[in-house]
Amino acid sequence: MIMSQSWGAVNSLDEAPEYERRVLDALRQPLESGELVIHRSAGTAAYPARFQLVLAANPCPCGKATGKGVDCTCTPVMRRRYFGRMSGPLLDRVDIQLQVERVSLADFGQSGVEEDTATVASRVQAARSRQRQRLGSLGMETNSQVPGRVLRGELRLPSATTKILDTSLERGILTARGYDRVLRLAWTLADLGHRDQPHSDDIGQALGLRQAVAAA
Numbered sequence: 001m002i003m004s005q006s007w008g009a010v011n012s013l014d015e016a017p018e019y020e021r022r023v024l025d026a027l028r029q030p031l032e033s034g035e036l037v038i039h040r041s042a043g044t045a046a047y048p049a050r051f052q053l054v055l056a057a058n059p060c061p062c063g064k065a066t067g068k069g070v071d072c073t074c075t076p077v078m079r080r081r082y083f084g085r086m087s088g089p090l091l092d093r094v095d096i097q098l099q100v101e102r103v104s105l106a107d108f109g110q111s112g113v114e115e116d117t118a119t120v121a122s123r124v125q126a127a128r129s130r131q132r133q134r135l136g137s138l139g140m141e142t143n144s145q146v147p148g149r150v151l152r153g154e155l156r157l158p159s160a161t162t163k164i165l166d167t168s169l170e171r172g173i174l175t176a177r178g179y180d181r182v183l184r185l186a187w188t189l190a191d192l193g194h195r196d197q198p199h200s201d202d203i204g205q206a207l208g209l210r211q212a213v214a215a216a
Helices: 021-025 028-033 076-084 117-138 163-170 176-192 200-211
Strands: 010-013 035-040 043-048 052-055 098-101 212-215
Touching (some): 028 035, 117 176, 163 176, 163 200, 176 200
Parallel strands (some): 010 052, 098 212
Antiparallel strands (some): 035 043
16 A cells, blocks of 8 residues: 555665565556556455656675675675566566666765756756646646557657667567657657657667666
8 A cells, every 4th residue: 555655756665676576576567557456355446556666776685796896795696586586577667777886986075067956856847847738638647657559659759760669679678568668768858858759869868778877
């Protein structure tokens, strides 16, 4: 029921692989449909459960495998077992997957130019406004609510724009679910960039964000 109570919120699971696999897999249904469905002998109940999920994990059980990993005490089997608790079907529902590298001594303590919270919030609100204007006639408000049939129907993009995405699907790099999720993310990138629809660069960036490396 916590998933339903957190409707519209951001749920963060730190040390995600430490949770039992059955607990993590229970997240698959609400991530896919935005609903939590409970089946009992007396009947079935569905609760709203649309939220954003953040799964955080160490690079290995001991947490020291980043960089040169000279202090890591984990065997390859231990690392595979650690990440294996997050199943493929669960990760297929995670739109952005980032490997965050350890902060180097040269970077430590340096302060870069960053946007403040108010500026970021303003950009997000503007992007949400574009989504409502585009999707209102379809009975939706955000890109996350758009089903695949609409992404590939009313909102279908030119084949030249989705070429890299189509190739990834044909080669088995992406599942059909992953294909649609990349499209949704590309639409969001376009909204943040004040573009009427995604360009091929948005598709490429969205595809890259499913398995990217970022500095801490």
